[in-house]
Amino acid sequence: MTTDTPRQLTLRILRSSPSEGIEPHWQDFRVEEAEGMTLFIALNEVRDTLDPSLQFDFVCRAGICGSCGMLIDGRPGLACRSLTRDFGPLITLAPLPVFALIGDLSVDTGSWMRGTAERLETWIHSQAEPDLTAVEAKMEPELAEAIYELDRCIECGCCVAGCGTLRMREDFVGAVGLNKIARFRLDPRDERSDEDYYELIGDDAGVFGCMSLLGCHDVCPKGLPLQTQIAFLRRKMVAVGLK
């Protein structure tokens, strides 16, 4: 971009308002591009100056919290850290599929993720109550780092939106769910066995439902190793299934 005149961007937004019975339709908004402009900045400018009723979700606006997942030119991504300069002059924005639509670009990922947490019991299962004043149990430094690697998921829903299986099977746990099982499986503080995990994901709604299209892996904003983790889990679950 060598010209001095800023680009005029068109944000083509898929709008809807279920509470008023307004069906999805495209609406264009024009904003002038600024240096370092992100979709967070551009969308707020639209709301502040053009249409105060526009709905979208941002929280941290720093790529950390996962609130602003949406389809950007058809691809799931985090809007807050998407720079407009990386896109053409016409940018289409649509809400993430799969999740319940609240309105415009806002979807209800919260209920979906809570459902996943309850279904897969994504917490440490341990019989022992910790003694809080005692020196903590040890853990190998490499293991702690490996757990963190999988713990970095921000539940933004991009993998869910990019999943082929979920288009056909509403009850599929998705890469987010499988990654969580991989995370707890790796964690020695969780006393669950592979048999326990098999109960949770050893079927077509779990790890055997994945068709290995791996859209999840491609769109994960955190770059989680979803491909390897799903393949690894599948092997482990097959071993349990064959017993």
Place this chain on the structure above:
Amino acid sequence: MRILYTDVLVIGGGLAGLRAAVGARRRGHDVIILSLVPAKRSHSAAAQGGMQASLGNTARGEGDNEDVHFEDTVRGSDWGCDQAVARLFVHAAPQAVRELAAWGVPWNRVRAGEREVVMDGRRVTLSERPEAHGLIAARDFGGTKKWRTCYVSDGTGHGMLYAVSDKAVAEGIPVHERMEAIALIHEGGRCHGAIVRNLVTGELVAYVAKATCIATGGFGRIYRVTSNAVINEGIGAAIALETGAACLGNMEAVQFHPTTIFPAGILVTEGCRGDGGLLKDAAGHRFMPDYEPEKKELASRDVVSRRMEEHIRAGHGVNSRFGEHLWLDITLLGAAHIDSRLREVKEICRHFLGIDPARDFIPVRPAQHYSMGGIRTDARGEAYGLAGLFACGEAACWDLHGFNRLGGNSVAETVVAGMIVGENIADFVESSAGELRVSTALVQEFLAAEQAKLDTLLQGNGNESATEIRRRMQDIMTDKVGIFRRGDLLAEAVDELQALLQRSRRIGVATRRPGSNPELVAAYRVQKMLKLALCVAYGALQRTESRGAHYREDHPRRDDANWLKRTLASWSDPFQTLPTLAYEALDVRRMELPPGWRGYGARDAIEHPATAPRAVEIATIREAFGHADRYTVQQALMPYEHLVPVRFRGRNERLGDAS
């Protein structure tokens, strides 16, 4: 009208609220959490660098204990904190970090043997003890004598929030998402719950509870330039203020973080400097040692931020099209370190600046970061003036941080306060004071009043724009109530904010639809935010001294003789345009650590008359106890154990303790 009943209503689904909820739930009480967003989106997730707890596992943390953490915290606060609360906090922090370890937080662990680190611009070799291998590690942070900040790479808040949030799911605690408390139900000095607006349907619902706990975080968004998330608008604090019964403490104590990326204001962790990063100016000169020879880049945040702005004023800033900034240089830490310990920083630099911090300097400038002030509570977390209302975390001022919070002490405070206040809430609910005696007529009255306010915005003939008023407020706060403050500018700010508050009563909302309505939300929030802004600006105008983050160029000395006291702001008449200020003295005669020099920053405080006699008294006590252990001496100086809930009593064990 819809009324929901519960034992405990927790407003806010971040770390403090979640942990308090888990505590009350485990005591057998029904708990409902309200959250503006899914709980795991809360701003706690953005805490990067770590939480302080004196485990003393690492080589540079050896010898650490509650006493050292206590002194660092009090000095950091510039003697503005409640020292008994600081004691309570440093006692419980190791338990909090160990509890989180058991709940699954993948704390970084000590690796035995030699390792190379960067300290003061040089590579040095540290040797970790073999017996510490596998215990929880810690990094260096500003204003601390020991390496005490426990961490998970630079995603500490994320790791903690997910563990505690999942724990809340495990306990079966419902989180009502996209629900906003817009008023507290109260009568005769007793809080009975909240009027809550459903942000999706627009419906108002009354939540009636034996105990209500506000844990809604800070109010950074009253500023234009802030590291805070967009939801940090302080509505929880504002609805407490609007009761006229509760009050807000030390609202003028606002922290500015030295390193937010310029100009977006996104935080890059203090861990960058803790791990050896340096601040540099336009000439590439490392300037902090010129100002702060002792602590350099690792003085407290208030001091570093001021020195940076001072250096820019002296003409050493880097010019850019957005204005001036300075550089944060972490290139000397090396790519391997950045890839493992500072990966969020790396991602932020890549996505928002298009640079690689292993090769390029990061453009930084201080921005609003933390609210030391908040709902004034006692050391149990119960609000002044309103029984049954509790507050914890950044929303509260129980007063751990005084006028400046140390890095790593806030994310620690969230869980520690949640542990303690959760127990105290359960005690309250189980006591006779906790019985629910509220008439549905009262609840109906509050519901009707809130509905009327919304109707006025929606159907009145107001013509003021919420967006415009909000932008003006944010400009005033950043330009006139920032790092450097002056009487004349503060007076202007107060006048302008009052005018804005009056204008805000005439806001009109064009969007009339029944469901989700961001325009309406912006309108009612800015009315509340302006009251908070006025508490900050007016409190700052009245406080004619400099203490911690509150720096008055026209009153540059800390004045213990006149200002060793906490500001209490209240708002009893909805039509007043200024808060009513009162003051609460801090009692030097009961301090374990009487006021003195912090070890960094200015040394010219005006002494309180009780300081010298108290110092003599302390010396006498220490002498009288001779060889007694540190617990006994501490107990003699300033008893605090009565404040510790029973289940968190007992001494924290450390490696090498005689067992």
